[in-house]
Amino acid sequence: MPKWCKVRVKNGGDAIRGSDAKLNPDKDRDSSFIxxxxxxxxxxxxxxxxxTFERRVxxxxxxxxxxxxxxKSNLLRLQESKVFLLAHITPCDTSIRRGGTEIWPDATQEVVSYKDTLTSIIVDISAVEVVVGRVKYGIAEKRWGIIDRSGEGARTTFVDQDGWEDDYDLQ
Incomplete structure (x- = not known):
């Protein structure tokens, strides 16, 4: 199965480079957190x-x-061939308990941090919105703070691999 390591948010948005991409540590930043x-x-x-479904950031x-x-497949009810783009993600455990209820806060609205990650998941690429930043803090208990400066209109789209000068090939 082919795999890509870059997506770009449309309308001049962020370039997101997956952690599987080969990076040059002298010039490339880690833009794999989303x-x-x-x-x-x-x-x-x-x-x-x-x-009972809930939208979770x-x-x-x-x-x-x-x-x-x-x-094309009658069994899958596909009348023509179809391409699905799936994101391989390791979620950060940003959940907190408030009033006995587990919530997943939105870093555009309040301070969000995490210490641990969860089991890797595969989701439709349309779930990915923007690249976010992280800041390490804490002495006794090291944590990461999430920096999310996104707006309401963020969406993901793809850029042809020939469109970037610094493309890296996956092995």
Whole structure:
């Protein structure tokens, strides 16, 4: 399955380079940390309860974008071949408890930090919104603060690999 390591937010937005890309540490910054959103079923662990979905803002590290090409298939109800772009992400555990409820804060609205990461996931690339920054802090307990300066209109689109002078090939 082909994989890419770069996406660019349209309308002159951020360039996001996955962590699987080869970087030159002398000139390249780590732009692999992202903001993404998902609809999460709050009752997923309860088999007999109806699904209740909540939009959740999350932050994590983009590793790569997988290009999944599916051929025409009656079994899959695909009348023509289709390409799916899937983001391989390791989410940061930014969840906190407020009033006995687990919440996932939005770093555009309040201070958000994390210490640990969660299990890697694969999501549709349309869930990826923008690149975010991180700041390391703390002495006894090292944490990372998320810096999210995104606006409401951020969306992901793709740039042809020939469009960047500093493209790196994946091995």
């Amino acid at each position: 903001r993404f959103t998902q609809l999460v079923d709050l009752n997923a662990r309860y088999r007999n309860m109806p699904s 999350q932050y994590g590290q983009l590793h790569s974008v997988l290009v999944c090409e599916l051929p």
